[in-house]
Amino acid sequence: MRLPWRRKGKDDDLAGLGAVNNGRKVRTSPRDALIQAALAVKGRRLRSSLTIAGVALGIATAIGTLGITASAAGAVSDRFDAIKATQVTARYPEGIAAPPGAASENVRSLNGVEQAGLSCKAQDLDVGRNAYGKTVNLSAMAAQSEAMVAYQASLDQGRWFDAGHGERGDPVVMLDTAAAAQLGIKSLVDGPMVFIGGQPYLVVGIFTAPDNETRFTRAVVFPYERCLGGGFSAAEAIVRTSPGAAQQVATEVALALHPQAPARLTVTTPPDLETFQQGVQSETQALFLGLAAISLLIAAIGISNTTYVAVLERKPEIGLRRATGATRSAITVQFLFESGILGLVGGTIGTILGVDATAAAALGKDWLVILDPLLLAGGPLLGLVVGTLAGIYPALAAARLHPVEALRTA
Amino acid sequence: MIALNEVGRTFPGPPEVAALRDATFTVDAGEMVAIIGPSGSGKSTLLNVLGLLDEPTSGTYLLNGVDTGKLKERSRTALRATTLGFVFQSAYVVAHLDCMANVALPLTHLGVPRKERPVLAEAALRSVGLGHRLHARPNTLSGGERQRVAIARAIVHEPRVLLCDEPTGNLDSENTQAVLDLLENLVTGDRAVVVVTHENEVADRAGRTVKVVDGHAAPLAA
Ligand SMILES: Nc1ncnc2c1ncn2[C@@H]1O[C@H](COP(=O)(O)OP(=O)(O)OP(=O)(O)O)[C@@H](O)[C@H]1O
Ligand SMILES: [Mg+2]
Numbered sequence: 001m002r003l004p005w006r007r008k009g010k011d012d013d014l015a016g017l018g019a020v021n022n023g024r025k026v027r028t029s030p031r032d033a034l035i036q037a038a039l040a041v042k043g044r045r046l047r048s049s050l051t052i053a054g055v056a057l058g059i060a061t062a063i064g065t066l067g068i069t070a071s072a073a074g075a076v077s078d079r080f081d082a083i084k085a086t087q088v089t090a091r092y093p094e095g096i097a098a099p100p101g102a103a104s105e106n107v108r109s110l111n112g113v114e115q116a117g118l119s120c121k122a123q124d125l126d127v128g129r130n131a132y133g134k135t136v137n138l139s140a141m142a143a144q145s146e147a148m149v150a151y152q153a154s155l156d157q158g159r160w161f162d163a164g165h166g167e168r169g170d171p172v173v174m175l176d177t178a179a180a181a182q183l184g185i186k187s188l189v190d191g192p193m194v195f196i197g198g199q200p201y202l203v204v205g206i207f208t209a210p211d212n213e214t215r216f217t218r219a220v221v222f223p224y225e226r227c228l229g230g231g232f233s234a235a236e237a238i239v240r241t242s243p244g245a246a247q248q249v250a251t252e253v254a255l256a257l258h259p260q261a262p263a264r265l266t267v268t269t270p271p272d273l274e275t276f277q278q279g280v281q282s283e284t285q286a287l288f289l290g291l292a293a294i295s296l297l298i299a300a301i302g303i304s305n306t307t308y309v310a311v312l313e314r315k316p317e318i319g320l321r322r323a324t325g326a327t328r329s330a331i332t333v334q335f336l337f338e339s340g341i342l343g344l345v346g347g348t349i350g351t352i353l354g355v356d357a358t359a360a361a362a363l364g365k366d367w368l369v370i371l372d373p374l375l376l377a378g379g380p381l382l383g384l385v386v387g388t389l390a391g392i393y394p395a396l397a398a399a400r401l402h403p404v405e406a407l408r409t410a
Numbered sequence: 411m412i413a414l415n416e417v418g419r420t421f422p423g424p425p426e427v428a429a430l431r432d433a434t435f436t437v438d439a440g441e442m443v444a445i446i447g448p449s450g451s452g453k454s455t456l457l458n459v460l461g462l463l464d465e466p467t468s469g470t471y472l473l474n475g476v477d478t479g480k481l482k483e484r485s486r487t488a489l490r491a492t493t494l495g496f497v498f499q500s501a502y503v504v505a506h507l508d509c510m511a512n513v514a515l516p517l518t519h520l521g522v523p524r525k526e527r528p529v530l531a532e533a534a535l536r537s538v539g540l541g542h543r544l545h546a547r548p549n550t551l552s553g554g555e556r557q558r559v560a561i562a563r564a565i566v567h568e569p570r571v572l573l574c575d576e577p578t579g580n581l582d583s584e585n586t587q588a589v590l591d592l593l594e595n596l597v598t599g600d601r602a603v604v605v606v607t608h609e610n611e612v613a614d615r616a617g618r619t620v621k622v623v624d625g626h627a628a629p630l631a632a
Contacts, residue, residue, distance in 0.1 A: 025521070026487065028518065032518050032524075039506060039507060039511065040506055043505070043506020043507065044506050316500065316502045317502070317504045320496075320515070321515065322463075322487075323461065323463060323490065323496050324490075324491060324496070324516035325490065325491025325516060326487075326519040327483075327484060328483075330519065403463045404458050404464050407498060407502070
């Protein structure tokens with residue numbers, strides 16, 4: 001049989017053979033180098049899997065760290081969002097309370113304000129169903145209905161106060177569900193009354209107290225105007241803002257409420273959400289990313305070491321390939337491909353493990369799983385890069401081997 | 411085909427070793443030449459020079475008219491890949507590749523189209539009597555079979571010159587005979603076979619003998 005690169009009938013073809021193979025250069029194609037690398041990875045199963053495990057561990061740690069910290073920060077900000085992130089309060093100095101009209105109107109006209117209202121606290125009161133007889137001791141508040149909405153109280157029965165209740169000084173109260181239960185009031189249909197200091201008050205509404213405001217729990221609430229009559233404390237304006245507006249509103253609210261002496265008001269703002277999140281994230285992330293970097297480094301050293309040992313072990317193979325036409329660069333490329341494949345496979349497995357770890361951790365804590373989709377592509381890619389970089393030294397060592405030296409080992 | 415004129419190879423050391431001092435002989439197509447000599451005389455060094463695996467430090471080596479001393483590394487590699495085939499004392503089969511893939515290695519590095527490789531590899535394996543073990547892993551083969559895989563690999567690309575260094579050194583007498591029969595059959599009108607050996611029965615099969623003594627290589631008068 002005659003091979004294509006041996007030109008027929010010419011006996012002097014060797015003279016032209018410097019770099020000729022049927023008119024083409026003698027050359028190991030990149031694709032062949034890749035196939036040879038894949039065959040070596042596949043054929044040397046135990047060594048390959050150990051190396052892959054090392055990379056997978058490193059990448060899994062990195063992905064898991066990023067995923068778990070992102071999910072944790074997300075969970076923190078979720079809770080945080082819902083309650084505090086949109087709440088601003090402005091506390092009046094003792095003995096002063098704003099008149100109901102202008103102040104709260106001014107605040108409501110600020111950009112980003114959704115609800116705003118005034119409230120204050122009075123002495124606890126004994127409240128009964130009859131003029132004389134058994135009473136229960138309840139926390140007493142006076143509040144505009146807007147304030148109660150802003151505090152996120154929710155109406156169960158009846159209605160909120162209207163402006164007329166306060167202006168006329170009507171004897172009306174609202175109760176929270178706990179207080180109503182203690183007083184045995186189940187329904188407002190037949191207009192139940194309560195007695196305070198011998199005076200009757202009509203119960204106009206029953207509400208569920210907000211989780212984070214204990215002052216409205218087991219409480220009787222009067223219209224805000226009661227605050228102006230003395231005997232109150234802790235007068236404050238509560239502002240519910242649209243998301244992200246809290247910081248801005250906080251800088252304006254004191255002036256809007258009390259233009260004469262804004263500095264006398266104590267304004268409470270939520271901690272800045274981003275700073276807070278970053279705080280949570282950066283602390284944990286720095287720690288674990290450090291760990292991940294170390295495990296990646298160990299994995300890289302692992303690949304480098306395995307590949308280097310493989311080069312020593314495979315000296316005859318290298319010598320043989322060189323003898324049969326592989327150039328130094330073909331050897332370099334093959335070994336780079338090998339370590340690259342190990343890195344890529346390790347990176348892919350590591351990404352899967354890291355995502356699983358994140359999902360397990362997040363589900364265990366009822367968090368939303370937050371994973372940057374870039375990470376899913378980034379993990380395998382990082383493995384590939386680490387693998388290839390780690391392979392550079394062994395690959396060059398393999399290429400440097402002199403064929404005679406490589407073939408000397410028996 | 412091969413013409414050596416006062417070829418020497420000195421290893422710089424230290425200590426400096428003049429492994430090959432003066433090799434002057436020719437090998438023509440269609441002949442089988444044995445290279446004999448005592449251990450350490452420079453036979454393997456000579457064969458490595460012939461195989462373009464090593465460069466002489468003196469003298470001229472013409473391979474089919476090409477002055478190999480003037481070639482760059484890439485051209486030496488290309489010339490080696492297309493023209494020469496090697497069989498060593500160890501078979502050097504690659505453990506993670508099956509017989510077909512082992513035999514196809516030279517074709518891979520030559521850049522022979524992928525489709526043509528299995529055809530050539532199978533033909534080579536059949537020609538050494540291993541048609542029934544095409545996809546066997548090397549570790550399932552006997553020593554003699556492994557050496558036959560090595561021979562198939564050495565001839566799969568139809569080299570003009572087949573260079574063998576102690577090809578039967580690891581084999582018992584039965585396998586030695588089988589391998590020698592194969593080598594003898596590989597001597598054709600346009601191919602030369604060079605065999606380094608210290609076994610007389612191998613040398614007896616060759617048409618001519620080159621004797622190496624202390625780095626001096628010259629044809630033995632018949
Ligand atoms: N790379 C080297 N550096 C230094 N000396 C070397 C080197 N390679 C071979 N030699 C020396 O050159 C001499 C010839 O070695 P060579 O391997 O050619 O011998 P040989 O004839 O093949 O012997 P054997 O029959 O035992 O295989 C020996 O003395 C050997 O020690
Ligand atoms: Mg020798």
